Amino acid sequence: MKKALITLLLLTIAVATVFASGSKEAKQETRVVTTVCRASYVNEEWFNSMNAAFEAETGIHVDVQPTPGNDADHDAKLNIDLLAGSTIDVIPSLGPKFYYNRADAGYFVALDDLIASKGIDAKEVWGSYLPYSDDGHYYAVPYKQEVYCVFYNKNLFDRAGVPYPEGPWTWDEYVETAKKVTDLSAGIYGSYMNIENPWFILSAKQKNIPLYKEDGTCNFDAPEFRESIEWYKSLGNDLKIQMPVEEVVNENASWNYYAMAGDHLALFVQGNWFTRLLNSQTDYPKDWDYGVAPTPSAGEDGNNNFVSMGYYSINKNAEHPEEALEYLIWLGQNQWKFEGQIPALASLTAEEQNQVFSAIADASHGQVTVSDLYENFMNTGMGVAQSDIIGTAADEYNRIVNDEVAAYCMDLQDIDTTISKICSRVNEAIKNVQ
Template identity: 30%
Template sequence: MNRTIKNVTTLLIGLLALTVLGACGGGQQKKDGTASGETTLKFQIWDTNQKAGMEKMAEAFTKENPKIKVEVEVTPWDQYWTKLQAAATGGNMADIFWMHPDQVYTFEEGGAMLDLTDKIKDSAIDMSKFPEYITSGYNIGDKQYAIPKDFSTIGLWYNKDLFDAAGVSYPDDTWTWDTWMDAAKKLTNKEKGIYGMLAPANGQNFWYNLVWQNGSDLISKDGKKTMLGDPKTVEALKYGVSFIEKGYSPTTADFANTTADQYFESGKAAMVTSGSWMANEYLSIDGLHADVAPMPKGTQRGSVSSGMGYAIAANTKHEDEAWKFLQFLAGDEANKIQSKSGAAISALEGTQQPWVDSLPDINAKVFVDAADYGYSSMSTPSRAAWVETEQEYANQIFSLSIDVEKGCQEMAQKAQSEIDDYFAQ
């Protein structure tokens, strides 16, 4: 058999096989496993507590767009960014994924996110309906790389049973740093192994909030000068560390074995500063009767207030479908589904109340109100250059292995050098 006849024969056999397979299978299949004409989008997130809410949103979208399926994939936070970077390098990122303001510059520099600027201009999305500080956090060089998803803030969570047992009044909006420290003292019961307050070396959950409450910041408004060595920053960290020094909080070594959440959820701590995203988890713990109050006031109020975003992979093979889904996620219906599920406080204006209503057993409005005195200034272009230095020294300071003032000054000096190097490049 000559080569031409052999090739034609092989082609005919192949076509016949496809016809038979198509008849048996009920239709051709695309490479992603969906029937012809259908698309399956991969949607990557990091929070198991929010998976159900995201799936409800995806289901509502598919109901309107039957030929576009959405698979929600959860990768835990401690693996999420490593996996996402590896996927970006390998060219196989999820079509849509959660983005965090601390990471957006890294992925923008790597060209991993689709520029949404022109798509937004040509759509019905009104970016003014989202908090400006969230929107701007995903805008680099006048290009928008993500649509705001939600916002999260920090509150003072407390164990009502432990407060009742100690005869201490529940925290409220009149609390100051003095009230807070005094309550921690009264609530600490060393015989029972109960701590009044949890003071981990965790910036977002704890000490960043103290810095803002004391009228300072982490970095200047132009993002070029660190404020980690500012006297007010030093004073704020001294206050935070004093919970440990006085024995009202576990030590940094203790936290290496038992997390702050584990202490609180097991009834071994009366207070913890933690985010709105922990509401569903805390309320699901049997025997834990928790509520939340506003962050105590230093010279002013202050809370971390940051927002996540939805981004599209620059190399997605389903750009039109992914953009269609993203427009849905930015709309009223999806944001209300998200809030109603209790998954997160939706960022779109006028859609927060369902989240508050979904948590009737706690004063959930505390978290919505905290956005009014919230800060997100740690999210700057140079962040990746000095964040490890910050955490390195925070660990030393809270472990009491270095004096607070000395630690802050050394941290500031090293961080400033890293910031200068970043801008020099």
């Protein structure tokens, strides 16, 4: 009996050891990569499908950590987390401003050698879209480019008996078109623009007026910036073709407001990425159809369109650097297929070119065609203007302009005070950085 008990005990220990060993091996085999995203992304089908596809292809589980709040909350918290030594693996930067600020702060690892170690020629894949820093290295790969355009509500144009807008056109023609569709008695505005950059300074940016003087100080006292913000304010306060800034603030309108309230907003200037929202009846149900027109020009010296980029980088403190590299490379080549956006790839096959726009057109269920998208996004004959503020203390510069121009638009201060405060505050921010 005693011998039997000893034998049973030994068998139990052996089995437990085998299971423990197996469990340990299984745990070691589970590969994970972590990333962050805006809160709204976790409920969007394309985002979840994309990560599921990556996991199915590589066996690497994507642990997504969404940031509560709006876009500003996301970017602010992400910057704080990076400063505090966050170990999140893959960091998204939507726009050159956020990318260069973070790269210059030393939060990311150089990718040149890492990507080359995978047998990938980065220049062949991403070409001129690679964001090289002054040190000759790049710290991110681009995953999409955003080309600005004008979205419009076809139903509101039909209601007013006004032809759909076509390019090429100017901002004066944009205003005249918006006037024809506006019907304040029915709560319909002919135009809607976000209350932030670059909308505050559209024409100045299209003319590529520098935001910094040659000596590195603030150039916001250039007359073109004054003209731009006076024009922006006039749209809501004087012409009344769009919601006044105070009303937009009271609505707590966020980045996706037009997708939720476009039933009474005729024209909207935004990047092509917004088609994803307008095509999603699941996430943004609507009972109206949209169309696209090119961005208006600011005259002969302002015939430029805004182009921005989205980037992925690897955190220098990444907990899973190998998995992070695989995820980053995959996203840089594949995210556009799920998000339905324009990739930032050096070259596309004829089939891929058609896929870029046919995916968007198909998802619109007849609202826009491949030809509509190509002609109004890519074949406009316009040059390129930078949508972000990039340079010394750029993040602070952007915040100051947004704060002071919003105050001006709500009649809390006059134009001279606005320009003066922007210049003095930005120069102080530049001085503090130096």
